[in-house]
Amino acid sequence: MNIDKYKDLLTSLSCSIWDYAELKFTEYKSSAALSSCLEKEGFTVRRNLADMETAFTATYGSGHPIIGILAEFDALSGLSQEAFVAKPSPRQGTTIGHGCGHHLLGTASVGAALLVRDYLKEHKLPGTVVLVGCPAEEGGSGKAYLARAGEFDNLDVALTWHPAGGYGVTTGSYQANCQIYFRFKGISAHAAGAPHLGRSALDAVELMDVGTNYMHEHIEPTDRIHYAITDTGGISPNVVPNHAEVLYLIRSTDNDKVKKLYDRVCKIAQGAALMTETELEISFDKACSNVLSNSVLEKLLDKTMHQVPLPTFTDEELTFAKEIKATLNDASIASDSTLSTLSIAEKKKYIAKFKETLLPNFIVEHGHSDAYIPGSTDVGDCSHAVPTAQFDASCYVPGTPGHSWQLVAQGKTPYAQKGMLYAAEVLAEAACAIIDDPSIAAKAKAEYLEATDGKPFVSPIPPEILPNMHNRK
Ligand SMILES: [Zn+2]
Numbered sequence: 442m443n444i445d446k447y448k449d450l451l452t453s454l455s456c457s458i459w460d461y462a463e464l465k466f467t468e469y470k471s472s473a474a475l476s477s478c479l480e481k482e483g484f485t486v487r488r489n490l491a492d493m494e495t496a497f498t499a500t501y502g503s504g505h506p507i508i509g510i511l512a513e514f515d516a517l518s519g520l521s522q523e524a525f526v527a528k529p530s531p532r533q534g535t536t537i538g539h540g541c542g543h544h545l546l547g548t549a550s551v552g553a554a555l556l557v558r559d560y561l562k563e564h565k566l567p568g569t570v571v572l573v574g575c576p577a578e579e580g581g582s583g584k585a586y587l588a589r590a591g592e593f594d595n596l597d598v599a600l601t602w603h604p605a606g607g608y609g610v611t612t613g614s615y616q617a618n619c620q621i622y623f624r625f626k627g628i629s630a631h632a633a634g635a636p637h638l639g640r641s642a643l644d645a646v647e648l649m650d651v652g653t654n655y656m657h658e659h660i661e662p663t664d665r666i667h668y669a670i671t672d673t674g675g676i677s678p679n680v681v682p683n684h685a686e687v688l689y690l691i692r693s694t695d696n697d698k699v700k701k702l703y704d705r706v707c708k709i710a711q712g713a714a715l716m717t718e719t720e721l722e723i724s725f726d727k728a729c730s731n732v733l734s735n736s737v738l739e740k741l742l743d744k745t746m747h748q749v750p751l752p753t754f755t756d757e758e759l760t761f762a763k764e765i766k767a768t769l770n771d772a773s774i775a776s777d778s779t780l781s782t783l784s785i786a787e788k789k790k791y792i793a794k795f796k797e798t799l800l801p802n803f804i805v806e807h808g809h810s811d812a813y814i815p816g817s818t819d820v821g822d823c824s825h826a827v828p829t830a831q832f833d834a835s836c837y838v839p840g841t842p843g844h845s846w847q848l849v850a851q852g853k854t855p856y857a858q859k860g861m862l863y864a865a866e867v868l869a870e871a872a873c874a875i876i877d878d879p880s881i882a883a884k885a886k887a888e889y890l891e892a893t894d895g896k897p898f899v900s901p902i903p904p905e906i907l908p909n910m911h912n913r914k
Pocket residue numbers: 541542543578603
């Protein structure tokens with residue numbers, strides 16, 4: 442299997458998506474570029490899924506095993522940055538940038554789907570490859586809505602990857618979360634002339650935040666509660682604000698625990714409304730599940746990662762990597778996701794190794810874990826619907842922080858593209874290994890059923906809540 446025949450196609454596709462740099466739910470050009478590429482290649486495409494215009498699936502083949510490959514393609518606000526410039530330098534005409542490398546992520550997945558198609562065709566084998574185009578990974582939980590709509594249910598397994606500093610299989614359990622708006626309505630009044638007639642919505646927000654900050658003493662160490670005040674009610678101190686809003690993000694190790702924290706936070710909000718004689722409106726925004734890791738699929742990915750040759754780099758590529766490295770803080774190396782479940786000693790060893798390399802030529806040793814990892818991903822909901830595994834491939838200088846200008850600046854470099862092509866080949870090889878030996882999918886399924894106790898997936902998002910593109914103000 443060789444990705445080289447698709448190198449030009451994938452390189453230009455990833456550069457186009459980097460240029461489009463579209464925000465969650467509005468990835469119209471990026472979604473169209475990826476889906477129409479596969480449509481032209483003989484895949485059957487379904488678009489506009491689960492109330493998201495930019496969600497799609499592209500299917501090729503027939504029969505089992507049915508292998509899902511996940512593709513992301515959204516960018517981030519506030520991260521406009523020129524490519525190949527090793528200092529902050531916003532790109533003209535946009536405030537958005539690919540600060541998480543999803544232009545590489547989605548494109549490699551398309552490359553993998555093409556290679557699997559070729560393999561099925563060439564060997565006349567039963568089996569199906571489904572590329573799932575997942576919008577709005579950043580702050581929209583697109584996969585959670587796809588999972589709720591049952592879009593992963595017909596798959597036997599799902600595979601994906603993420604661009605990173607290092608190479609390694611991702612393991613452990615990222616947190617479940619939910620996000621909710623708390624809106625308070627008060628009565629405005631002249632803050633000096635008639636304060637007794639006013640009821641401050643901003644007071645309610647502040648008291649609610651004080652209440653949840655006290656609650657922090659009485660939650661588990663693996664819980665997280667963060668908030669942003671999204672409406673302060675105005676900028677005039679001499680007006681009692683009659684509206685204010687705060688957005689809460691609540692995380693824990695599983696959906697049930699998140700729901701319990703959510704209920705407690707709602708009580709605090711109600712208390713704040715009582716204290717201030719304001720009205721409270723609670724508006725659920727989105728949620729995602731914790732990740733169920735799958736050791737069978739992780740082992741397969743790890744084996745495949747060692748079979749596909751790692752990229753090598755030219756002096757010119759290393760020169761730019763060196764310029765980028767000079768802008769980085771070594772401390773961020775420790776947060777590389779491939780290191781998150783390692784022992785302290787192992788972590789130390791790899792941090793030292795990362796510090797001395799510009800672009801790594803080694804794979805972080807894999808050890809399966811279901812340990813808790815802070816942070817969340819909507820891959821969690823996919824992993825509750827179908828056995829799922831993912832890996833990281835190096836596309837950036839280790840220590841490049843996620844969601845940073847440095848990450849955007851490296852998005853079109855040949856070394857990022859080499860990481861993308863490597864990822865495409867690993868995904869495809871792993872998928873073809875399952876096509877050759879469907880017992881791998883059966884073993885992965887058995888492990889998944891044990892982890893879920895055989896219970897069907899229940900989405901943490903209430904049925905009446907639509908993807909948050911529908912309640913944008
Ligand atoms: Zn990402």
